[in-house]
Amino acid sequence: MRWTTRIAAALIAVLQACATPPVQAPPPPPAAVEARAPVTILISIDGFRADHLQRGVTPNLTRLAAQGITGPMRPSFPSKTFPNHWTLVTGLVPDHHGIVGNRMEDPAHPGETFTTASDAPYWWNAAAPIWVEAEKAGIRTGTVFWPGSNVAWGSKVTRPDHGDYAGGTRPHDWLQYNQAVNDTQRVDTVLDWLRRPAANRPRFVTLYFDRVDVVGHQHGPNSPEVTQAAAAVDAQIGALVEGLAALHQPANLVVVSDHGMSETRDTRVIPLNLPRDSYHLIEAGPFAALTPLPGKEAVVEKTLLGRHPHMECWRKAEIPARLRYGSNPRIAALFCLAEPRWTIAEKLPDAPFTRGEHGYDNRSADMAALFVAAGPAFRHGTLPAFDNVDVTPLLRDLLGLPSRTDLDGDDAPFRPLLRPH
Numbered sequence: 174m175r176w177t178t179r180i181a182a183a184l185i186a187v188l189q190a191c192a193t194p195p196v197q198a199p200p201p202p203p204a205a206v207e208a209r210a211p212v213t214i215l216i217s218i219d220g221f222r223a224d225h226l227q228r229g230v231t232p233n234l235t236r237l238a239a240q241g242i243t244g245p246m247r248p249s250f251p252s253k254t255f256p257n258h259w260t261l262v263t264g265l266v267p268d269h270h271g272i273v274g275n276r277m278e279d280p281a282h283p284g285e286t287f288t289t290a291s292d293a294p295y296w297w298n299a300a301a302p303i304w305v306e307a308e309k310a311g312i313r314t315g316t317v318f319w320p321g322s323n324v325a326w327g328s329k330v331t332r333p334d335h336g337d338y339a340g341g342t343r344p345h346d347w348l349q350y351n352q353a354v355n356d357t358q359r360v361d362t363v364l365d366w367l368r369r370p371a372a373n374r375p376r377f378v379t380l381y382f383d384r385v386d387v388v389g390h391q392h393g394p395n396s397p398e399v400t401q402a403a404a405a406v407d408a409q410i411g412a413l414v415e416g417l418a419a420l421h422q423p424a425n426l427v428v429v430s431d432h433g434m435s436e437t438r439d440t441r442v443i444p445l446n447l448p449r450d451s452y453h454l455i456e457a458g459p460f461a462a463l464t465p466l467p468g469k470e471a472v473v474e475k476t477l478l479g480r481h482p483h484m485e486c487w488r489k490a491e492i493p494a495r496l497r498y499g500s501n502p503r504i505a506a507l508f509c510l511a512e513p514r515w516t517i518a519e520k521l522p523d524a525p526f527t528r529g530e531h532g533y534d535n536r537s538a539d540m541a542a543l544f545v546a547a548g549p550a551f552r553h554g555t556l557p558a559f560d561n562v563d564v565t566p567l568l569r570d571l572l573g574l575p576s577r578t579d580l581d582g583d584d585a586p587f588r589p590l591l592r593p594h
Contacts, residue, residue: 211423211549212367213571214413215379215564217261217319218406219254220386220531222394222433223541230404233411234545237426241547242590244556246564248432248542250496250535251460254386255289257431257542257561258320262302262379264565264580266497268504271299272321276456277503286455287503289320294328294338297321303568304344307377312572315346315366315375317359322379323349346375356382356409364416377572380413382406386434389529394434394539399529425548425571429564434529435459435539439522441515443484447476454519455505459532461486461517462505477507483515496535497581513537552590559586 223245226234249260249267253275256267267273277287279296287296304314305326316322328341346366348354359380366375388402410428417424445452445461451469455462465473477486486509492499499508511517513533533540542561550571562582569576570584570591584591 207371207421209371209420209422210376211425211571212375213377213425213427213568214363215261215319215377215568216410216413216426216428217258217379217381218385218428218430218543219381219383220389220394220432220434220529221403221406221430221543222539223430223543225385225394225399225403226543226545228400228403230400231407233407233414234428234543237410237414237428237547238545240553241426241545241551242554242556242587243545244586245558246429246542246544247558247560248535248540249561250498251532252432252535252537252540253532254431255320259297259300259302261429261431261561261564262304262319262321262568263300264303264562264577264582265300266562266581268498268501269300269581271501271503272297273498273501273503274456274462277462278455278505279503281502292321292324293330294324294326294341295330297324298327301326303565303572303574304377304379305342306574307572308342308345310574312377312574313373313375314344314377315363316344316379317348317362318350318354318381318383319379320350320381322347344375352383356384356406357412360409360413360416363413364420367417367420367422377568382409385430389434391528393436393527393529395436399434423549425550426546427564427568427571428543428545429561430543431561432531432535432542433537433540434531435513435533435537436527437514437516437530438527439525441483442522443481443511443515443517444520445477445509445517447473447519449519452507457517457519459511459513459516459530461509462507463509464506473507477509483512484509484517486510510534513539546587550592552592554590556586556590563587 248257255275256272259270259272263270275289307314325338325341325343328338331337331339363378363380384406385402388398392398451473453464489499489504489508492508509517516530563586566582566584567587
């Protein structure tokens with residue numbers, strides 16, 4: 174009996190031990206979130222007119238503007254894509270940095286014409302973009318399609334027939350422009366770069382979207398298609414912001430456009446009315462850049478110089494000083510500028526059209542460009558109108574590069590709205 178009692182007690186003890194849960198090891202502490210330094214991201218939405226923000230389809234840009242700073246930005250003249258993108262990263266007007274048009278010629282390179290596909294370094298070498306100085310200062314940079322960013326700045330031609338160049342500086346990461354790379358892929362590229370370890374991660378990035386400009390040229394800036402394009406690009410801005418948050422990556426976002434857009438029609442075309450054998454036309458549209466052929470100077474100047482309905486023409490040295498344009502050797506001998514919403518052509522059109530154009534007076538309301546900046550470096554506020562040559566000095570502040578006095582702009586418009594480092 175005593176043994177039975179003892180065995181029962183032992184069984185009860187065993188069962189109690191089995192019923193008691195084992196002691197659990199304490200859970201590991203949560204992984205520490207990496208303390209990341211802010212990255213500066215310069216974003217261009219090509220052809221995004223400042224008032225596109227008022228269409229009610231850009232909640233992400235509107236939110237950034239409410240958190241940071243915004244204001245109307247004047248492009249440099251001429252209000253074209255390549256001149257203004259180079260201004261935004263050099264701090265110089267086109268007359269000084271040398272990219273004076275989307276299409277131009279240079280007496281130093283006779284027989285050649287610069288187009289938006291030109292990447293020979295001698296077209297670009299007059300002024301260094303900000304990523305060159307950043308790389309030399311040990312600041313890693315990456316560019317997604319910014320015009321000119323694929324050029325090895327400062328390089329020399331070694332074999333012109335093969336397009337071979339030696340030396341020069343590029344961003345550490347860069348992509349050759351390809352319109353087939355869609356907007357989602359462009360944003361993903363930036364986020365992928367920022368997933369890298371700190372030693373390989375860029376601190377300055379540029380990102381370029383061209384959809385609004387392409388659609389604006391095709392359908393005009395007031396079209397529903399442009400509204401849809403603005404909404405689509407805004408969604409990509411939202412995806413970028415969400416991706417940065419997921420990476421716990423603080424960022425100073427500077428969102429700009431290069432110019433606005435004007436609606437043009439076949440009923441607002443100005444023909445040059447010149448004998449075809451009297452001039453060489455380099456570019457036409459909102460402005461015309463041309464050179465009289467030898468012996469034809471008098472007839473061309475008599476026909477063109479002065480005021481006309483919806484157009485004015487000058488010798489290059491007589492272009493109004495406020496445009497800050499006319500001293501560069503790449504500017505054509507004669508220059509004609511149309512009023513906004515008018516275009517210059519060699520002859521009247523054969524068919525009706527409605528489309529968008531830019532290149533007009535940079536103080537035209539239609540040419541006003543987008544500017545929104547938000548991030549840890551910025552307070553909240555609204556800027557009065559300013560010139561886009563001031564963007565490079567702002568970027569220099571954000572990157573900690575020393576100020577320069579040889580630029581055409583400065584950071585004065587932004588100083589009251591910048592937080593101390």
